[in-house]
Each structure stands twice: as C-alpha cells, then as structure tokens.
Amino acid sequence: MAALIARVVPIPPVRGRGWLLVERNLMVYRHDWLVLVSGFFEPLFYLLSIGVGIAPLVGNFQVGGHAVSYPAFIAPAMLAASAMNGAIADTTYNLFFKLKYAKLYDAVLATPLRPVDIATGEICWALIRGGLYSAAFLLTMLALGLVFSWWAVLALPAAVLVGFAFAAAGMAGTTFMRSWQDFEFISLAILPMFLLSATFFPLSTYPPVVRLLVELTPLYHGVALLRALTLGTPSWQLLVSVAYLAAMAGVSLWVSSRRIGRVLLK
Amino acid sequence: MGALIEARGLTKRFDSFVAVAGIDVDVFRGEVFGFLGPNGAGKSSTMRMIGCVSPVSSGTLRVLGMDPAVDGPRIRARLGVCPQENWLDEELTVRENLLIYGRYFGLPRRTLADRAAELLAFVQLTDKADAQVADLSGGMKRRLTIARALVNEPEIMLLDEPTTGLDPQARHLVWDRLIQLRQEGVTLVLTTHYMDEAEQLCDRLVVMDGGTIVAEGSPLDLIRAHATREVVELRFVAGRQQALAAEVADLADRVEVLPDRVLLYTQDGDAAANAVHQRGLSPPGILVRRSSLEDVFLRLTGRTLVD
Numbered sequence: 001m002a003a004l005i006a007r008v009v010p011i012p013p014v015r016g017r018g019w020l021l022v023e024r025n026l027m028v029y030r031h032d033w034l035v036l037v038s039g040f041f042e043p044l045f046y047l048l049s050i051g052v053g054i055a056p057l058v059g060n061f062q063v064g065g066h067a068v069s070y071p072a073f074i075a076p077a078m079l080a081a082s083a084m085n086g087a088i089a090d091t092t093y094n095l096f097f098k099l100k101y102a103k104l105y106d107a108v109l110a111t112p113l114r115p116v117d118i119a120t121g122e123i124c125w126a127l128i129r130g131g132l133y134s135a136a137f138l139l140t141m142l143a144l145g146l147v148f149s150w151w152a153v154l155a156l157p158a159a160v161l162v163g164f165a166f167a168a169a170g171m172a173g174t175t176f177m178r179s180w181q182d183f184e185f186i187s188l189a190i191l192p193m194f195l196l197s198a199t200f201f202p203l204s205t206y207p208p209v210v211r212l213l214v215e216l217t218p219l220y221h222g223v224a225l226l227r228a229l230t231l232g233t234p235s236w237q238l239l240v241s242v243a244y245l246a247a248m249a250g251v252s253l254w255v256s257s258r259r260i261g262r263v264l265l266k
Numbered sequence: 267m268g269a270l271i272e273a274r275g276l277t278k279r280f281d282s283f284v285a286v287a288g289i290d291v292d293v294f295r296g297e298v299f300g301f302l303g304p305n306g307a308g309k310s311s312t313m314r315m316i317g318c319v320s321p322v323s324s325g326t327l328r329v330l331g332m333d334p335a336v337d338g339p340r341i342r343a344r345l346g347v348c349p350q351e352n353w354l355d356e357e358l359t360v361r362e363n364l365l366i367y368g369r370y371f372g373l374p375r376r377t378l379a380d381r382a383a384e385l386l387a388f389v390q391l392t393d394k395a396d397a398q399v400a401d402l403s404g405g406m407k408r409r410l411t412i413a414r415a416l417v418n419e420p421e422i423m424l425l426d427e428p429t430t431g432l433d434p435q436a437r438h439l440v441w442d443r444l445i446q447l448r449q450e451g452v453t454l455v456l457t458t459h460y461m462d463e464a465e466q467l468c469d470r471l472v473v474m475d476g477g478t479i480v481a482e483g484s485p486l487d488l489i490r491a492h493a494t495r496e497v498v499e500l501r502f503v504a505g506r507q508q509a510l511a512a513e514v515a516d517l518a519d520r521v522e523v524l525p526d527r528v529l530l531y532t533q534d535g536d537a538a539a540n541a542v543h544q545r546g547l548s549p550p551g552i553l554v555r556r557s558s559l560e561d562v563f564l565r566l567t568g569r570t571l572v573d
Contacts, residue, residue: 023366023369024369027366028358103353106319106349107353108370110342112340113339114338265319265321
C-alpha cells in the first residue's frame with residue numbers, strides 16, 4: 001500500500017530533514033556535555049541572587065489584586081529572559097560562526113538538505129536545549145514554592161514559544177550580519193528589553209506612553225505570559241501575547257530560510 | 267545514451283560581472299572530465315552550478331537528466347562533492363564527519379558504520395578515525411573530504427582543485443584514489459590548474475579563460491592542435507635572448523622569449539637543436555622535450571598573470 005502511494009503521489013526524496021542538524025549538534029555536545037550542563041545555572045543564579053538578596057528589601061506587592069512576593073513575581077520573568085537569552089546565543093554568535101567561518105552549511109547544502117532544513121534544524125536544536133533549561137528552572141521554582149497553580153504546566157510550552165520567537169528572530173538578524181561588530185546591535189536590542197520589559201518591576205510603574213512602548217516588545221509578552229501561568233492568573237489577553245510570539249516566530253523563520261538561501265546559494 | 271551533464275549556453279552573472287559566459291559542455295558516464303584554466307576563469311562557478319548550489323543565470327543545464335532549479339535535492343542526492351576548501355566539520359572527529367554526512371543523505375546508521383570504516387580504509391585514515399579534524403594535516407583533510415564525498419555512493423563526483431596545496435606524496439595518493447574510482451565507473455568532473463594533473467587524470471577536458479571555453483578535447487588532441495610535437499629550450503645569458511631569438515626564428519614553427527630562456531616550438535627538436543649548434547650559438551643550456559599541456563595552456567590563456 002505504501003509503495004503504491006509512493007508511486008502515485010510524487011513524494012520528494014527529502015521532506016523536512018531539519019532534525020539531522022539536531023543530530024549533528026547532539027554529536028558535538030556528546031564531546032563536551034559540560035557546556036550543555038552549564039546552561040542550567042545562569043538563570044538559577046539570577047533567581048537565587050534576587051530571591052535571597054533582594055527580596056527581603058522589597059517585600060510583597062500587589063499584582064492584579066493579589067499579594068505577591070518579589071521572588072514569585074520575578075521568577076517567571078527570569079524564565080522568560082533565560083529562554084530569550086539561550087535562544088539568542090544559539091542562533092546568533094554560534095550560527096554566525098558556523099555560517100561564515102566553519103562553512104558548515106556550505107557543506108550541508110551540497111547534500112539533499114535545503115536552506116529551510118538548516119533554519120528549522122538549528123531552531124529546533126535551540127528549542128530542545130532551551131526547553132530542557134526551562135523545565136529544570138520550573139522544577140526549581142516548584143521546589144522553592146514559587147508555583148501557585150496548575151496553569152504552570154503550560155509554562156513549559158510557553159517558554160519554548162518565547163525561545164522559538166527569539167531563536168527565529170536572532171537567526172534572521174544573523175543572516176544580515178557582516179562582521180562581529182554588527183552583533184553590538186543585538187546586545188543593544190536585548191539588554192534594554194531584559195532590564196525594562198516589566199521583568200524586575202510591574203508595568204504600572206511606567207507613565208502611559210512608555211508603557212505602550214514596553215507593551216510592543218516581544219519579551220514583555222513572554223514575561224506576561226509566563227507570569228500569569230505560574231501565578232495562576234490567566235486571562236484572554238494572553239492569547240494576544242501567544243499570537244504575537246507565534247507571528248514573530250513564523251515570519252522570522254520564513255525570512256531566515258530565504259536569507260540562508262540567498263547568502264549561501266550564490 | 268545521453269550525457270550525464272549537459273550544458274547549453276550556460277551563463278553565471280554576479281551583478282554586472284560575467285563569471286561564466288555561455289558555455290556548452292557534455293560529460294558522459296564513466297569519463298574523467300576536466301575544467302582547466304587560470305584563477306578566475308569561471309571553473310568554480312561552473313562546478314557550483316553543476317552541484318546545484320548556485321542558480322543558473324541563463325542558458326540550460328541538465329544534471330542526471332534533471333533541472334537543478336527544480337530537482338536540486340534529488341540531483342544532489344546522487345552527487346559527491348569535494349569542495350576546494352574541504353568544509354569539514356571541525357567540531358567532530360574524522361569518523362563522525364562521515365557518519366553525519368551520510369545521515370544528511372538519509373542513510374541509516376547501521377549502513378553508515380560499515381561504510382565509514384570502508385571509506386577510511388580507502389583513503390588510509392583508519393588509524394585517525396577518532397582524531398579531531400582540526401589536528402589533521404592538509405593531505406589528510408583532503409582525503410577525508412574525498413571519503414566524505416563518497417559516502418552516498420555518488421554517480422558523479424565533483425572535485426574542485428583536488429590537489430591544490432598538497433605535497434607530492436599526498437598528491438599522488440589522491441591521484442591513485444581518483445584513478446581507482448574511475449575504474450569503478452564513477453564519473454569524475456574536476457577543475458585544476460595543474461597541467462600534469464589534467465594529463466594524468468582526464469579523458470577529456472576543456473580549457474577555460476575569462477568565462478569561455480577556448481579549447482576542448484583529450485590532452486593529446488589539445489597538444490596536437492595547439493602545440494608542436496617538441497619544444498627546444500635554449501638558456502642564454504640574461505639580456506641576450508631578444509637578439510638571439512631573431513637568429514633562430516627560422517628554425518621553429520614558433521618562438522617564444524622568456525626572461526631566462528628562448529623556446530622553439532618544432533616538430534623535430536633534435537634537428538632544431540643541431541641547427542642551433544651549427545650556427546655557433548652554443549647556449550650554455552639546451553633541452554629538448556616533448557611538448558606538454560602546459561605549453562597548450564600558456565599558449566591559449568597567455569602568460570600574463572590573471573588574478
């Protein structure tokens with residue numbers, strides 16, 4: 001039956017083979033898995049420093065009518081920010097090196113794989129890795145009593161969505177980079193977002209105009225999403241955040257595939 | 267039977283620069299076909315188009331009977347590519363390079379384990395199987411690249427300057443392997459700017475210059491058509507070449523003056539050399555040799571440096 005279908009329907013010899021890039025990256029990290037493990041610690045250090053050091057200075061405050069401790073407020077934001085940072089690191093610096101210097105993808109494109117396979121494969125890898133870190137982080141939050149609702153189960157896919165949006169955007173941006181100097185632009189976009197997207201203090205702190213500006217940033221939506229899920233205060237508004245991040249991921253993935261083809265298939 | 271590679275008016279443009287200016291090429295199954303030419307002649311651009319990693323600007327190209335613009339992945343599945351700069355995966359070991367490359371072609375792991383071992387033996391890298399690629403010598407990297415290109419048992423192998431930068435031992439080892447592949451029926455397409463390589467390996471070749479084909483045929487055909495049978499090299503004291511060249515001009519079909527010697531292109535080298543002696547010119551150095559592809563090449567593409 002399968003053979004008959006194969007004969008009647010012209011199935012191309014390769015369908016999405018992006019996961020082969022995941023296989024390749026797994027092969028690399030088998031040599032130095034310590035590098036992989038180190039990724040777990042960065043967000044934990046943030047959480048500990050703020051939870052232990054800063055929380056007592058701040059005390060509780062009100063979010064949507066609930067009293068929330070500072071660590072409970074900040075932990076989901078750290079989760080969103082680390083999903084962003086991990087995704088950006090994997091798809092900018094790492095990708096640029098493979099693209100321009102290691103010539104990895106030139107060799108890959110001499111096989112049946114296509115630019116879209118490279119884009120989806122590398123993003124997939126970034127998400128698997130990011131997903132592991134996010135899961136570990138969520139378990140730590142649970143252990144520290146910072147998870148307040150079963151809605152938090154959705155925090156893992158939500159964190160992966162945040163990673164997806166930033167991985168794809170980072171990749172799209174990287175295909176336009178000419179040299180290492182251009183990466184300053186990425187830091188220029190990431191750092192203010194990390195500090196100001198209602199991560200460390202609530203949105204209500206800002207005057208209305210600035211508030212609007214912050215609400216336009218992708219990290220704001222990531223933080224809003226994860227915070228509502230771990231605090232157990234979901235609302236229909238979150239669907240806007242989900243749509244925003246999904247659209248960002250989709251468009252960026254499309255741009256990335258096109259640009260990788262443009263850059264390498266000259 | 268039709269050609270495995272068939273190009274008509276094949277052209278590659280980069281903005282206003284024309285890298286390949288409308289060439290016609292046919293490569294048949296089982297032959298070793300060479301693109302010979304100086305740097306910038308358009309060899310690599312042609313190879314990239316054949317390898318389906320560079321879109322054709324105009325003209326037609328069929329590889330294995332298919333159009334690269336439509337069936338790129340399907341064609342690439344049956345090609346083996348050995349790029350000029352290797353492009354090995356430096357984060358992996360020698361064996362892993364073969365394994366993962368085979369996976370890119372969709373081959374099952376079980377098959378690949380055996381094939382990797384065979385290929386490593388074929389290129390004499392078995393004892394380096396677990397070495398990091400970065401630690402290999404240039405010749406070893408080249409051999410690994412050849413092994414990698416063979417992992418999908420290709421029908422056509424594309425080799426861009428397979429021995430550039432290798433020492434003589436490494437070169438001969440690569441040549442031996444290529445000759446062996448040809449005996450096994452693999453069609454080889456290679457670029458080179460080494461004449462001895464083209465003479466040794468190629469059944470048929472085209473000479474490219476400035477994006478066009480300036481000559482084609484077997485190495486022997488080309489020598490017959492574009493050079494005389496023999497060449498007499500006369501070494502004179504520097505500065506006297508020009509004057510002496512005039513005195514021997516009538517002894518050869520063609521005379522070429524180089525900074526350190528005068529070349530006489532002739533059908534009978536010994537006769538010409540004797541005539542030079544009889545005229546009492548007695549140069550300090552005199553050499554009669556068969557003409558080579560190098561003479562053809564320099565004749566066709568000039569001695570000016572193109573870079």
